[in-house]
Amino acid sequence: MTDMDAAKEKFNRIIADNRKALDKYTPEDHPLEYAKVCINIGSAFGSLAGMEDTAENCKKAVVSFQQALRVYTIEEHPLDYAKTHSNMGNAFAILASVEGRDENCIKAFQSFLEAFKVFNQDDYPDIFNALIENVRMHLPVCEKLKRKLDELFNAPPSPPPSPDRNN
Numbered sequence: 441m442t443d444m445d446a447a448k449e450k451f452n453r454i455i456a457d458n459r460k461a462l463d464k465y466t467p468e469d470h471p472l473e474y475a476k477v478c479i480n481i482g483s484a485f486g487s488l489a490g491m492e493d494t495a496e497n498c499k500k501a502v503v504s505f506q507q508a509l510r511v512y513t514i515e516e517h518p519l520d521y522a523k524t525h526s527n528m529g530n531a532f533a534i535l536a537s538v539e540g541r542d543e544n545c546i547k548a549f550q551s552f553l554e555a556f557k558v559f560n561q562d563d564y565p566d567i568f569n570a571l572i573e574n575v576r577m578h579l580p581v582c583e584k585l586k587r588k589l590d591e592l593f594n595a596p597p598s599p600p601p602s603p604d605r606n607n
């Protein structure tokens with residue numbers, strides 16, 4: 441078994457085990473546990489998206505994160521809300537690289553903006569800066585949105601990619 445196969449098996453096991461937990465944890469009876477389980481499932485699908493079936497696994501990750509957001513509201517759980525939106529932004533950005541570029545770039549950007557509502561420069565400067573870099577890293581396909589982000593937050597623009605010297 442290759443390392444990749446072992447990783448896929450691990451993530452599929454995490455998904456299966458956490459789906460079983462959803463029988464026990466409902467948003468009505470155990471909302472925080474339910475949300476954590478949804479995050480686990482979404483994160484596992486997000487990891488799988490980098491290994492196989494990128495579009496399908498990204499979509500499943502997004503659904504899981506949206507389910508967690510039924511519990512994680514900005515008013516009651518702002519940090520979890522922001523982390524979940526950041527994760528969902530990543531899933532949409534990766535999805536944009538394989539299908540529905542414009543639509544998924546917009547959804548990614550909207551998700552990241554929700555995360556910035558909590559992870560702002562004044563209250564969480566380190567997380568804010570890391571999130572800015574994360575957006576830049578994950579949205580090369582969405583150049584217009586990267587420029588808009590730079591404008592909104594007055595961040596210095598990302599340097600242009602260096603030319604490939606091997607050609």
